[in-house]
Amino acid sequence: MLPIKQVHHIAIICSNYERSKWFYTQVLGFTIVQEVYREARQSYKLDLAINGLYQIELFSFPSPPPRPSHPESCGLxxxxxxxxxxxxxxxxxxxxxxxxxxxxxxxxxxxxxxxxxxxxxxxxxxxxx
Missing domain, CATH: 3.10.180.10 (2,3-Dihydroxybiphenyl 1,2-Dioxygenase, domain 1)
Structure with a gap:
């Protein structure tokens, strides 16, 4: 059996970095652990914590394709x-x-x-x- 201890993080790709950063920090109340701009990828990576525990990575990429949520399909x-x-x-x-x-x-x-x-x-x- 694989000795998994816990979920380490969840990665989310957003279409508008500033809007999503505001939503996850101001609406949901997650705290910023680290924010990095990765110039080679033209991408931000924002590490967020819930109650002091690192949980979510928020990424931006140029022109990510939309992900359908409705109707429900395979996947997360x-x-x-x-x-x-x-x-x-x-x-x-x-x-x-x-x-x-x-x-x-x-x-x-x-x-x-x-x-x-x-x-x-x-x-x-x-x-x-």
Whole structure:
């Protein structure tokens, strides 16, 4: 068996670096660990942390092709983030002009969750713990 310890990071490619940087830091509240401009690739790489843990790499590239989110297809479906109070999290998103779906209840766990999208339409989920 492969001795995997944990998920190290999630890489996201965005179409508008400044817009996505603002969304992930100001709306979702991730902190910047490191920001690097890679001139040879004309690309930014922004390392982001959630509660002090390095989790997300945000990349920009010139003219990346769009990724369809609907209809659902093979591959990564969405990223889910744990919250303790989904009602206040939804209120925060709405105050930032982000429109989440209606809160639903997971039929398997009884926990509440909702979906919303990042600036490029990447499906994101809040899951109440």
């Amino acid at each position: 479906r969405h990223l889910a983030f744990a919250v303790t109070d989904i009602d206040s999290a939804v209120s925060w998103l709405q105050s930032c002009q982000v429109t989440p779906e209606a809160i639903r209840v997971d039929e398997c766990t009884g926990k509440r969750f909702t979906f919303f999208a990042d600036p490029d339409g990447l499906p994101l989920e809040l899951y109440e713990m």
